[in-house]
């Protein structure tokens with residue numbers, strides 16, 4: 334029997350019996366009249382095998398204790414998701430122990446936004462794209478905690494410069510950070526945000542929802558500054574360190590802002606940051622990284638306990 338015929342047999346469960354028996358002794362006429370039973374045997378075997386696979390006991394995992402997490406892709410470049418994946422084994426530990434990924438169009442075949450504990454939303458929203466507007470509203474309805482993942486979702490970032498006029502959707506000209514359309518609970522700024530920060534937020538969201546009282550307090554301390562960022566607004570610019578840090582006499586010349594800028598729009602001159610605003614993509618990374626922009630004693634005082642909790646949680 335040729336490969337093509339074998340495939341037909343597997344797919345349709347029948348083949349020409351006479352062809353397979355060319356070299357065999359002639360069968361009695363009575364047996365030749367029942368080819369259907371013989372032809373169905375391969376299919377029967379497959380069904381039996383499938384049944385035996387299904388009946389095998391599954392590995393038991395404490396899935397009931399996991400939180401559910403979804404990745405919602407708005408107008409982003411997928412760089413934020415890549416950064417999440419850049420946790421390598423850490424991502425597998427998170428998925429194994431703490432979170433079921435219930436929605437992620439890039440990685441899984443769930444087509445509609447389900448209910449979830451945490452929605453990681455990447456990208457801004459094109460308000461001429463009605464589907465995108467519906468999706469972000471649906472996300473808010475279905476998620477307990479909405480996280481703006483990355484600068485586009487937090488502040489618009491590079492999509493702030495969109496002016497439309499490009500084929501094949503020239504009318505797509507206005508992009509807003511998700512906080513302009515829905516309430517956002519947590520910001521993870523950065524373009525892209527660091528893998529560690531995404532990992533930390535996932536672990537802390539787990540502790541907040543499933544931990545004991547002590548763990549909940551720790552998670553609250555870690556997440557509060559990121560929640561405050563979400564409350565502070567949806568606009569960001571390199572000018573923020575100028576108006577809110579340098580002009581307030583708070584800058585200590587540490588250079589963190591220059592190191593954080595993804596497009597090198599900031600250089601340190603005479604110990605102070607100089608910003609080339611034409612280069613700034615409005616990601617907000619400089620302000621978020623500046624140690625004098627927002628300072629949480631809650632976090633600093635509990636830094637060691639927080640890092641111990643995260644390190645312990647990430648042991649495979």
Ligand code: SF4
Pocket residue numbers: 408409410411412413455456482483484485486490491523524525526
């Ligand atoms: S924040 Fe940066 S990495 Fe994330 S979607 Fe926007 S452009 Fe891409």
Ligand code: SF4
Pocket residue numbers: 574578579583584585586587588589590591605606619622623624625626
């Ligand atoms: S990060 Fe450092 S150098 Fe930049 S504005 Fe803040 S304190 Fe000044």
